[in-house]
Amino acid sequence: MKKNKQLQKTVTKLMEMSFKDGKIIESQVVRSIKALKLLPRNEAIFALTEYCKLLKRKERAHTMYLETVVPLSLEVIKKAKKIVERTVKITKVVTQINPEILGGFKLRVGDEVWDETILGKINQVKEVIRG
Amino acid sequence: MADLIQQIEKEIQGLKLKASKQNVGVVTEIGDGVARIDGLSDVQFSELIDFGPSTGSGRITGLALNLEEYSVGAVIFGDFTKIKAGDEVKTTGQILQVPVGEELIGRVVDGLGNPIDGKGLIKTLKKYPVEKIAPGVITRQSVNVPLQTGIKAIDAMIPIGRGQRQLIIGDRNTGKTTIAVDTIVNQKDVICIYVAIGQKTSKIAQLVAKLEEHDAMKHTIIVAASASDPATMQYIAPYSGVAMGEYFMDQGKDALIIYDDLSKHAWAYRQMSLLLRRPSGREAYPGDVFYLHSRLLERAARLNKDYGGGSLTALPIIETQANDVSAYIPTNVISITDGQIFLESDLFFAGFRPALNVGISVSRVGGAAQTKAMKGVAGKLRLDLAQFRALQAFAQFSSDLDPETRASIERGRRITEVLKQLPYFPVPLEEQVVSLWAVTNGFMDEVEVEKVREFEQKYIAHLKLREKKLLSSIAQEKILDEKNIKELEKVTKEFVGIFAKTGKGVKK
Numbered sequence: 321m322k323k324n325k326q327l328q329k330t331v332t333k334l335m336e337m338s339f340k341d342g343k344i345i346e347s348q349v350v351r352s353i354k355a356l357k358l359l360p361r362n363e364a365i366f367a368l369t370e371y372c373k374l375l376k377r378k379e380r381a382h383t384m385y386l387e388t389v390v391p392l393s394l395e396v397i398k399k400a401k402k403i404v405e406r407t408v409k410i411t412k413v414v415t416q417i418n419p420e421i422l423g424g425f426k427l428r429v430g431d432e433v434w435d436e437t438i439l440g441k442i443n444q445v446k447e448v449i450r451g
Numbered sequence: 452m453a454d455l456i457q458q459i460e461k462e463i464q465g466l467k468l469k470a471s472k473q474n475v476g477v478v479t480e481i482g483d484g485v486a487r488i489d490g491l492s493d494v495q496f497s498e499l500i501d502f503g504p505s506t507g508s509g510r511i512t513g514l515a516l517n518l519e520e521y522s523v524g525a526v527i528f529g530d531f532t533k534i535k536a537g538d539e540v541k542t543t544g545q546i547l548q549v550p551v552g553e554e555l556i557g558r559v560v561d562g563l564g565n566p567i568d569g570k571g572l573i574k575t576l577k578k579y580p581v582e583k584i585a586p587g588v589i590t591r592q593s594v595n596v597p598l599q600t601g602i603k604a605i606d607a608m609i610p611i612g613r614g615q616r617q618l619i620i621g622d623r624n625t626g627k628t629t630i631a632v633d634t635i636v637n638q639k640d641v642i643c644i645y646v647a648i649g650q651k652t653s654k655i656a657q658l659v660a661k662l663e664e665h666d667a668m669k670h671t672i673i674v675a676a677s678a679s680d681p682a683t684m685q686y687i688a689p690y691s692g693v694a695m696g697e698y699f700m701d702q703g704k705d706a707l708i709i710y711d712d713l714s715k716h717a718w719a720y721r722q723m724s725l726l727l728r729r730p731s732g733r734e735a736y737p738g739d740v741f742y743l744h745s746r747l748l749e750r751a752a753r754l755n756k757d758y759g760g761g762s763l764t765a766l767p768i769i770e771t772q773a774n775d776v777s778a779y780i781p782t783n784v785i786s787i788t789d790g791q792i793f794l795e796s797d798l799f800f801a802g803f804r805p806a807l808n809v810g811i812s813v814s815r816v817g818g819a820a821q822t823k824a825m826k827g828v829a830g831k832l833r834l835d836l837a838q839f840r841a842l843q844a845f846a847q848f849s850s851d852l853d854p855e856t857r858a859s860i861e862r863g864r865r866i867t868e869v870l871k872q873l874p875y876f877p878v879p880l881e882e883q884v885v886s887l888w889a890v891t892n893g894f895m896d897e898v899e900v901e902k903v904r905e906f907e908q909k910y911i912a913h914l915k916l917r918e919k920k921l922l923s924s925i926a927q928e929k930i931l932d933e934k935n936i937k938e939l940e941k942v943t944k945e946f947v948g949i950f951a952k953t954g955k956g957v958k959k
Binding site: 433434436440449 | 471474476489491
């Protein structure tokens with residue numbers, strides 16, 4: 321479908337209005353979706369898809385994903401969050417247990433990943449040996 | 452085994468493992484060697500992207516080419532069928548580099564410098580970036596050393612200098628590659644890089660065999676991106692080749708690079724650009740197709756003494772459709788290069804090989820690099836040929852010609868015969884000079900046109916046998932002075948007499 325620049329701008333504005341301090345305002349989201357639904361069908365499909373995409377992207381930028389082998393205590397999670405919040409506001413924390421990383425942790429916020437896992441270190445050694 | 456363990460221990464001894472901060476993205480779309488990636492907010496233009504391990508020992512990499520607000524369009528090098536939507540990719544902070552060095556000489560490599568000739572790994576010490584800004588004005592000097600192709604018509608009338616960019620243009624099957632290969636075969640102190648773009652693999656194999664047969668692989672590197680390779684590999688191959696050539700130029704050596712051919716390179720770039728959804732322009736090529744070739748060819752240079760004095764000569768090849776040089780890509784490359792060698796299929800099928808159209812072929816800077824010996828004979832040759840071409844058309848309508856016109860036409864026919872040459876048999880400078888001197892000074896006027904080539908062969912053989920000193924003095928001093936001319940006149944008259952005595956092919 322051909323890009324409608326004006327519509328794209330409107331969608332971006334609606335998305336920005338749906339967030340306050342990195343948190344989603346649900347009522348605003350509902351209002352935005354209602355407004356977008358009123359558009360002609362082809363435009364509405366495009367606008368809603370874009371709106372959802374942007375919402376997810378923005379939410380991801382304020383969500384901290386923490387991958388470990390063993391479950392972490394709340395204290396440790398809080399500490400990690402505090403460190404990350406020096407650069408970006410965190411509104412949501414998602415922890416995941418992944419035995420494949422062998423040890424350590426993997427932290428992800430937006431497009432940034434801090435790899436402190438044993439698997440990552442093994443891969444570093446592998447790269448050096450391979451040249 | 453113990454050695455291997457020790458080697459590995461040595462390699463990882465100084466390794467400091469650190470927590471790495473990476474910028475990642477997710478593949479959202481994939482197809483035909485092009486991927487769209489969501490994320491990668493910190494990626495730079497032309498940065499290398501890591502797509503993860505491939506099925507082989509290496510990793511699949513890509514190049515970020517389209518940077519948009521939330522997504523990145525990238526081209527993939529390697530097996531893109533292993534990548535699927537949802538895969539995580541990361542930035543590397545590096546730009547694409549290829550191995551360079553003497554170790555590559557005699558090898559056949561792919562567009563990324565990986566060996567494909569089955570002769571084992573290539574261990575080079577250095578890597579050069581594939582994309583590099585061309586040498587600036589301060590570092591350059593004008594072209595003043597000739598690059599002998601061994602082809603009489605080219606060396607005499609369309610001379611190429613070291614550091615020049617000379618286009619070879621013509622329809623299919625007109626002998627473009629043959630000229631390039633002849634030039635490679637004729638080189639002794641020049642390292643040659645042949646970049647095959649979008650060619651049949653069998654043709655590349657034949658070419659390698661031909662070069663090996665003529666002992667030319669010992670100074671040649673072949674960079675092959677065949678028709679079966681992805682468009683991305685065909686796009687990057689000439690840039691990899693020029694990076695390899697730049698290494699030798701930086702070392703103060705002379706290098707020659709042949710791009711065979713840039714039409715297919717433009718096709719590959721067009722495919723990539725259309726898949727990357729870049730706006731298309733004339734003939735569906737993207738807007739920056741001129742810059743694609745200009746930045747590539749501008750890297751050919753002759754450096755001045757302060758910068759090592761090396762040179763990189765470029766011979767791009769363009770295949771035209773039905774002799775149409777006014778198409779988009781041919782006009783672009785003609786305007787970028789310092790001259791063109793135009794090959795015509797009509798001439799080729801009429802038996803004039805190499806099928807050069809000397810009327811529209813031109814070398815804009817090579818004349819300054821031509822040796823004095825060649826310059827001396829080439830001036831008269833050009834005049835005689837031009838006169839012949841003008842009179843030949845006129846003579847078709849008139850059977851009764853005055854003796855002067857008839858003599859000009861007869862001379863022209865003999866010159867054309869002398870300029871004919873078999874492929875893969877380059878002629879040394881001194882032999883070219885004496886042959887052309889003999890024909891332009893009328894020593895072959897009495898020889899029948901059909902016997903001119905026989906006369907020339909025997910004449911050269913005679914000189915080699917009797918006047919070796921004269922030939923070597925022309926070869927070394929590269930000058931045809933009065934003393935040499937007098938001696939040549941004497942020997943040539945003597946030989947004409949001997950040739951006439953045999954009674955074959957001489958007018959009575």
